Amino acid sequence: MPHKTFLAFIWPSLLAMILFIAIPIFSVGYQSLFIEHEQIMIQTETCGPFGCTADVSVDGAAMAQLREEQPAGRFNGLGTYTNSSHLAFDEISEIVASSENFGEIRNRIMNLPFYKALIFTIAYTIIVTPLVILLGFVIAVVVNSIPKMLKGPVIFFSLLPMIVTPLVGSLVLFWMIDSRGVIGAALQAIFSDPNLSLKASVTLTWITLFVYGVWHSAPFAFVVFYAGLQTVPQDTLESAMVDGASRWERIRFVTVPYLMPLATFIALMQLMDNFRVFEPIIGFSAAASATSLSYLIYSDLRAAESPLFGSAAATSMLTILGVIILLMPVLRRNWREFNRKA
Amino acid sequence: MNYTLKATVAAAALIASGGGALADCGIETGRVDILGNDFAALRAVTEWAGQCASDTVTVTSNHTEEHKNIQVPALSIDPATYTVAIVATNSVVPLLNADLIRPLDDLVAEHGQQLQESQLIRVDGRIMAIAFMANAQHLYYRESILAENGIEVPTTYEEMLAAAAALREAGVLENPIASNMAPGWNIAAEFVNMYLGTGNDLFVPGTAELNIDNEESLLVLETLREMVSFMDGDWATFDSNTTAPIWEAGENAIAIGWGSRAGEIIGPDASDPDVAADTRFSHALFVGGNTIPGAALWWDGFTIARNISDEDAEASFIAMMNGISPEMMAENAESAVWLIDGYEPTPAAVGVVSNLQNGARPYPMLPFMGLLHTALGDNLAEYLQGSESAEQALADVSAAYRTAATEAGFLN
Numbered sequence: 116m117p118h119k120t121f122l123a124f125i126w127p128s129l130l131a132m133i134l135f136i137a138i139p140i141f142s143v144g145y146q147s148l149f150i151e152h153e154q155i156m157i158q159t160e161t162c163g164p165f166g167c168t169a170d171v172s173v174d175g176a177a178m179a180q181l182r183e184e185q186p187a188g189r190f191n192g193l194g195t196y197t198n199s200s201h202l203a204f205d206e207i208s209e210i211v212a213s214s215e216n217f218g219e220i221r222n223r224i225m226n227l228p229f230y231k232a233l234i235f236t237i238a239y240t241i242i243v244t245p246l247v248i249l250l251g252f253v254i255a256v257v258v259n260s261i262p263k264m265l266k267g268p269v270i271f272f273s274l275l276p277m278i279v280t281p282l283v284g285s286l287v288l289f290w291m292i293d294s295r296g297v298i299g300a301a302l303q304a305i306f307s308d309p310n311l312s313l314k315a316s317v318t319l320t321w322i323t324l325f326v327y328g329v330w331h332s333a334p335f336a337f338v339v340f341y342a343g344l345q346t347v348p349q350d351t352l353e354s355a356m357v358d359g360a361s362r363w364e365r366i367r368f369v370t371v372p373y374l375m376p377l378a379t380f381i382a383l384m385q386l387m388d389n390f391r392v393f394e395p396i397i398g399f400s401a402a403a404s405a406t407s408l409s410y411l412i413y414s415d416l417r418a419a420e421s422p423l424f425g426s427a428a429a430t431s432m433l434t435i436l437g438v439i440i441l442l443m444p445v446l447r448r449n450w451r452e453f454n455r456k457a
Numbered sequence: 458m459n460y461t462l463k464a465t466v467a468a469a470a471l472i473a474s475g476g477g478a479l480a481d482c483g484i485e486t487g488r489v490d491i492l493g494n495d496f497a498a499l500r501a502v503t504e505w506a507g508q509c510a511s512d513t514v515t516v517t518s519n520h521t522e523e524h525k526n527i528q529v530p531a532l533s534i535d536p537a538t539y540t541v542a543i544v545a546t547n548s549v550v551p552l553l554n555a556d557l558i559r560p561l562d563d564l565v566a567e568h569g570q571q572l573q574e575s576q577l578i579r580v581d582g583r584i585m586a587i588a589f590m591a592n593a594q595h596l597y598y599r600e601s602i603l604a605e606n607g608i609e610v611p612t613t614y615e616e617m618l619a620a621a622a623a624l625r626e627a628g629v630l631e632n633p634i635a636s637n638m639a640p641g642w643n644i645a646a647e648f649v650n651m652y653l654g655t656g657n658d659l660f661v662p663g664t665a666e667l668n669i670d671n672e673e674s675l676l677v678l679e680t681l682r683e684m685v686s687f688m689d690g691d692w693a694t695f696d697s698n699t700t701a702p703i704w705e706a707g708e709n710a711i712a713i714g715w716g717s718r719a720g721e722i723i724g725p726d727a728s729d730p731d732v733a734a735d736t737r738f739s740h741a742l743f744v745g746g747n748t749i750p751g752a753a754l755w756w757d758g759f760t761i762a763r764n765i766s767d768e769d770a771e772a773s774f775i776a777m778m779n780g781i782s783p784e785m786m787a788e789n790a791e792s793a794v795w796l797i798d799g800y801e802p803t804p805a806a807v808g809v810v811s812n813l814q815n816g817a818r819p820y821p822m823l824p825f826m827g828l829l830h831t832a833l834g835d836n837l838a839e840y841l842q843g844s845e846s847a848e849q850a851l852a853d854v855s856a857a858y859r860t861a862a863t864e865a866g867f868l869n
Contacts, residue, residue: 151866154554154824158663159581163546164588164796165754165819171663172580173824175556189866200860226845228835228857294691309631312690317842400694403640403838414835417526420551420827423864 140435147195147428149188151421152181188425195429200411202433203227229430232406233437238321239407240389240441243328247385248378250329251336256366258337259344270341277334285398288327320404327395332388336381343377344370379445386441391434408434482509482779487772488765492528493543495520496717498590498793499757502543506780509772516776524548532557537762540773546755546820547827549578549586554824558585558760564774571778573798578758588758589781590793593817594650595752595808596739597704597712597722599732602629613743614651614680614751617711621687624710634687635700635712638841643696644681645833646753647713651677653818654744654751665825665867667855676745678840678847685841693838707732713741716809720791723805738808740815750812753820756796825867832857 155174160167182188197204206227214220224230258269276284291298292313303311313319347370355365393409396402402410408430415427491506493499503518510516519539521527525548531538532552542552552558560583565572569587578586596617598610603620606627611617617634624633637643652659655673660666685692689703697718704712705728714722719738727733741752759777761770779785786797794802794809802810820826832854840850862868 150864153869154866156665156824156867157581160579161581161822162577162579163819163822164575164591164756165813165817167579168819168822169662170821170823171665173554175554178554179556191864195864198860198863199856206856226839226849226853289694294689310690314694315690315692315842317844400639402835403693403842414831420525420547421554421865423861425864426861 143428143431146187146424147432148190148192148425150191150195150425151188152178152185153189154178155181191425195425196433199227200426201229201429203229228406228411229433232408232411235321235405236390236392236407236409236437239325239328239392240386242325243332243389244382244385246325246329247332247336248381250333251338251381252340252374252378254333254337255340255344256370258341273337274334276330277332277338281331281394282398284331285327285395288323288330289399292323314400317404320399320401324392324395324399324401324405327399328389328392331395332385335384339377339381340374343374347373379449383442383445386445387438390438390441408437482514482775484509484511484514484772484775486513486768488540488769489514489516489773489776490539491516491518491541491543491759491773491777492524492531492539493518493520493541493759494524494545494757495522497720498717498789499543501785501789501792502589502777502780504780505782505785506541506776509776509779514772514776525551528552529555529557532762532764535764536766536769537764540762540765540769541759541777542762543757543759544586545592545757546753546822547830549758549760550822550824550827552760553580553585557763559763559770560584561587561761561774564761564771568771568775568778571782571798573796576758576796578756586758586760587777587781588756588796590757590795591809591813592715592717592755592757592794593741593752593809593812594646594713594715595719595741595750595812597714597719597808598737598739599707599710599735600737601735602710610737610739611711611742612739614684617742618680618683618687621711625687630708630710632687632689632708633710634684635695635704635709635714636684636688636692637696637700637714638681638685638688638692639694639696639699640838641834642830643834644837644841645830647681648677648833648837649820649830650713650741650753651680651744651751653753653820654741654747654749656747656749659821659826659829660823665823665862667829667858669851670855673745674851675847678837678850680744681837682841682843693842702728704736705729705732716794716806716812719808720793720803720805724791738805738811740808740811741817748815750815750817752812752817754812754817755820757793825862825865828861828865828867829854829858832861 155177156171157174159170159172161170161172196202199206207224210220210223214223225234254273258266258273261269290296293299294303294312299313302313303309313323351369352365355369360368391409392407393413396405396407396410412427412430415423415430489506489509491503493503500520503520507516507518528542528548529551532542533555542558544552562584565577565584572587576588577584578588596611602624603610606624606629608620608623609616611620621633624630636647638647649659652669652673655677657671657673658668661668697715700712700714701718701722703709704722707729721727723733723736741750743749744751761773781797783797783799786795786800791803791805794806836853836857837850839845840847859868
């Protein structure tokens with residue numbers, strides 16, 4: 116294709132990508148370098164229904180003028196990235212210097228908010244992603260081999276977890292695992308421990324979130340694999356059968372290699388999605404035991420009365436960096452295959 | 458006949474609307490758009506403000522729990538999306554910080570004859586908001602359960618814990634206590650409540666420096682942890698919406714809960730009338746030998762946007778005066794602890810009123826209080842779950858607060 120034709124075809128999507136992806140990311144990156152102006156405080160007396168107190172308050176008019184002059188705030192360079200809510204360089208060197216052994220260093224670093232969230236995010240990503248691929252593949256193979264009459268309803272029900280809105284899905288499960296809910300009460304009966312609570316222990320909360328993640332995403336992998344299974348060459352399968360390959364061997368040596376590119380695709384999608392895990396933490400009220408990078412961003416923007424835009428922006432940039440690092444191996448492999456073909 | 462039918466329907470609709478015919482509020486023209494939180498008392502207020510609507514006056518209201526997050530952007534533009542923002546002790550602060558609400562002194566002088574001095578929120582001498590209801594957390598208890606087991610109504614946290622231990626020992630209730638302990642906003646509120654009850658200030662007066670590195674904080678944390686041990690295993694997910702049904706199911710005998718929820722718990726719609734009839738309220742508990750109720754007092758009130766025309770501001774003020782009129786209160790006496798002239802406490806108001814009488818302290822209306830609230834909410838759960846020490850939890854709170862306050866420009 117001549118370059119001119121190629122350009123003519125690609126420019127609308129290029130434009131959209133610049134407008135809706137590149138510019139917002141750039142603006143978030145820019146914002147992350149700034150913090151709020153130094154607040155001009157005045158001593159005041161505040162009176163209300165419960166009496167008067169001598170307080171400080173912000174001089175709103177003076178601040179408004181300051182913001183007018185410099186709307187982005189005070190330039191802080193990479194200061195927000197390295198503060199104790201993010202990469203915490205000072206805290207880490209202090210921890211390394213004052214700790215006695217590796218275990219203590221690890222525990223103290225894991226207590227820093229960013230690393231605490233990062234560990235859960237990574238754990239969620241590397242545990243949920245392979246399980247989703249595996250489970251999706253198994254469901255696809257099973258559904259592919261059931262009688263045609265039943266296929267429609269079975270496919271519909273297998274897709275349900277993905278059709279349900281993530282927040283609704285997690286809330287439904289949340290109520291089921293309540294100690295008064297059907298799953299929570301059943302577990303208490305099975306283990307005859309009336310104090311067993313899936314919501315109380317950190318480990319059990321993590322497991323619950325992982326299970327939810329697999330439940331929610333497996334249908335996606337299933338649909339992709341199921342579509343792929345329809346295109347597996349029948350003559351190769353038949354010749355394998357003539358050669359005496361068992362069902363397992365046919366899957367192992369014909370189907371799986373054939374579907375490998377699809378697995379790569381699902382892995383890419385799932386790595387990206389799972390690294391941004393967020394809804395289940397809200398749905399399961401799990402913030403006591405598990406926080407993710409996306410949750411940190413949410414918390415910066417929503418929890419306080421005055422949102423911390425710089426902090427949220429820095430975490431966003433670090434999340435993007437994390438996704439890039441995570442996808443590097445998969446992308447490199449694709450790139451090599453692409454080059455080999457070309 | 459058709460005409461009479463229509464007239465009858467119209468008359469019936471007017472009677473059903475509660476306030477009778479549309480009140481003539483004396484507004485000529487103007488726009489009244491109200492933004493506020495979503496609960497029964499505020500709905501009553503805006504409904505009455507809505508009676509001022511006429512051919513020349515529009516009144517709309519948006520009740521949402523998201524009000525805190527949309528109020529600043531909505532009032533920043535000119536003209537502001539909302540002319541009235543209903544706020545509470547904490548949510549007025551961002552509006553003050555950003556200079557988005559107007560002083561009300563003139564309007565109060567002209568149209569505010571019904572207001573009492575205590576309703577006026579003055580910042581730096583100027584009236585910035587009009588309060589109309591009070592709220593606070595306090596003790597809920599089951600009278601018969603305590604009486605049958607020979608337990609006095611607790612007045613201190615120590616007595617409450619002893620009572621809980623006795624009830625568990627006697628096999629009456631496995632988890633006698635309930636309280637809103639979900640990490641985030643709720644648990645921070647519990648800490649602030651009890652800490653104020655120790656008589657200490659959260660900040661070094663006149664500065665944004667924290668003042669929680671002390672014995673009192675440790676006492677508060679220890680007490681919270683002991684409370685948790687008498688609570689259901691799912692306590693880490695408890696907020697008002699979760700604890701209310703558990704209380705109504707009769708699974709607890711003692712709870713710390715919001716005054717604004719008390720009406721529902723003992724009201725005619727409660728799911729178990731026996732529990733409702735047996736529920737009593739008392740002031741928030743004392744802690745550590747002090748006699749200050751461990752509860753922050755909150756007010757709810759309204760503010761008028763700065764970026765609107767004077768005409769709209771006047772219309773909004775008059776409409777809100779109708780919204781918080783004694784007539785509105787007469788109709789909704791059970792819905793809140795009103796600060797309006799002529800208020801007589803109802804059975805549901807006992808707890809908050811008793812807090813007031815015992816000298817509970819207001820929630821700090823400081824520009825950096827929200828940052829501390831967030832830092833507390835994010836960092837206390839691990840201590841309560843037993844995975845870190847109280848000292849470490851306080852150090853984490855301080856670090857989180859310091860970082861946030863530096864970024865927000867309150868600390869250097």
